[in-house]
Amino acid sequence: MSDSAPPPPRTLAEKIWWDHRIAEMDGGTTLVLIDRILLHERTGGVALKSLSAANRSVMVPDQVFATMDHIVDTFPGRTDKTLMPTGTAFLIATREAAHEHGITLFDLGDPRQGIVHVTSPEQGIVLPGVTLVCPDSHTCTQGAFGALAWGIGSTEAEHALATMTLRIARPLDMRITIDGVLPSGVTAKDLALHIVGRLGSGGAKGHIVEFAGSAVRALDMEARMTLCNLATELAAFGAVVAPDQITFAYLQGRTYAPSGAGWDVALGYWQTLNSDPGAAFAAEHHIDAADVAPMVTWGTSPQHAAPIGAPVPRFDELGVRDSQDSYDRALDYMALAPGGDLTALPIDAAFIGSCTNSRLSDLRRAAAILRGRKVAPGVRAICVPGSTEVKRQAEAEGLDIVFREAGFEWREAGCSMCFFAGGESFGAQERVISSTNRNFESRQGPGTRTHLASPETVAASAIAGHIADPRRLEPIQ
Amino acid sequence: MTPLVRLTAIAAPLMRENIDTDAIIPSREMKTVSKTGLADGLFAGWRYSEIDSRTPDPVFILNQPPYDRANVLISGANFGCGSSREHAVWALAEYGFRAVVAPSFSPIFEGNCIRNGVAPIILPLPAVERIAAIVATRPHITIDLETQTVRAGDEEWRFSLGNEPRQMLMQGLDAIELTLQRRPEIATFRAMDSERRPWAYLSGQHGPSA
Ligand code: SF4
16 A cells, blocks of 8 residues: 555554555455465365356465365375265365466375474465465464464455455454563473463454563474464464564575575565564563463363363362353363362373474474383373474484384374364263363364373373373383 | 345344354364355254254254244354354354354354355343343344344344445355455555565566466
């Protein structure tokens, strides 16, 4: 637009927003330029097919990428066959549509295949200062790079594909400043669950959450992605972390990141991407990293999170207000009693994976706990690397052997049992400790009871046979 | 899309908070690569006492006459939270719902509603609770997008929907068509932007192709 940008101080999100603002529409929406569109087989094929059916084309296929992650099989030696009875049709439809529209596809067997929010950073598709959308609610993960990244519906995906724009209302700005140092053994996942527990599942509704403060600066890129991943559990529009040396070092040399002289131009721009001192936020929260402990969820919403070892909260102790009805429902579903001891509960399964916690550093930390130990009898334990590249690197370090020797299944990359796709499930009433991001009713299969936690806590619990604090592991005999 | 201007229909009260998209359409019900064939799976986990044989659970409101013919849903706060899957709205729309009245919606879900001809109507909780109480005995309500009012029994409430969403619903418009009319403006913007942020453009020529 020809009018000039508002004067400083501006927030990071406002800077990105302004550089993507094409026109103001009636009714309070803005026509915003989209730089990257990511698709996966669950909804991508539907959007592309629907686009073709309306005789429309993809405006800039070079800036659209598709991967197979949501319903692909994750068993070794996988093919197009899926456990979900009709899943193969989704794979084929996405493959055909991607070819038809000239879109780069990370297909089965491609070394770049994996969960969309894992592969995009690996390939340097997400960059600071871009707008990136994907028909997936955890797209906010990629805001860790200082991008505006958000989840959209399939019809919006069609709109973005056909026009390289979206019509959206300007989200509000929220800043969550986390200062201090996370105690040893406490991870970005625990921090994220701590925040969701405190602010509640609607706590950042309609906001772009900027995670700031010394504790965030200290996180590596993978941990920042874990933190941003759970912003959607606050109902946030998106999350963002100002890019810095850690971001730039991660991106340099990646396939789709700029190189040569282009890198220097990009870097010059990226270094302006931070909130000016004095920039106004619609809401601000402050968190002391020292207050965060390893967390585990007890209910059926990520806001139902408590420090490990704490009793199941009583209704009147809930920091975030649930109705009595939803509290009772949650406890009933999870077969828990108020005041009960979570760590005494035997678990049936342990799952390490998902776009929250399936990257190399996650697997390394879990493996450090598993090394030389065995999963408790009767516990089914599964590790699903987030991408084929993560799997390759983990195998190069021998992590697969550590997982296997401990009694974990070692799978091919994908979303797997992060959500129930209609095929593989843990089983009704089975209690699962999981490194994923959602503990909704039946999320991991009909009737399954999910407790969210960090990969360390999942590993420690798998060994103990009940929910266990990774800091209290018995020394190896 | 069928335009929606004024609707008098049976409204079913389902007063739970945080009804998420997994509850609206369980993922195992999303079996086809298409936007249709989903109505049968709507609320499957609650609607059927036995999912596989599709045995209706008589306790569930949509299995009780006259609410089995409802075209409006009355619900609790944060309706449509959870995954961004649009199938939830497609299932509601295919089943016949044209409007959902609730104290709040998840933002993604709210946008999906508008794009699929389902009106997301926000009223304060006491009003929603009052409507739910009224439809327990007098099930028909009237929703008017022209006047932005909901009528139940002898009472009336005003809601407000953005101008563009309202026009889209009332005219049954497709947003892509509207935006494509601005193609030249988009092309000009991309040309200017590709000078400023060349590294963001991945097309072979590093230039806009709009
Ligand atoms: S891993 Fe889970 S949360 Fe992440 S994209 Fe896949 S299904 Fe969604």
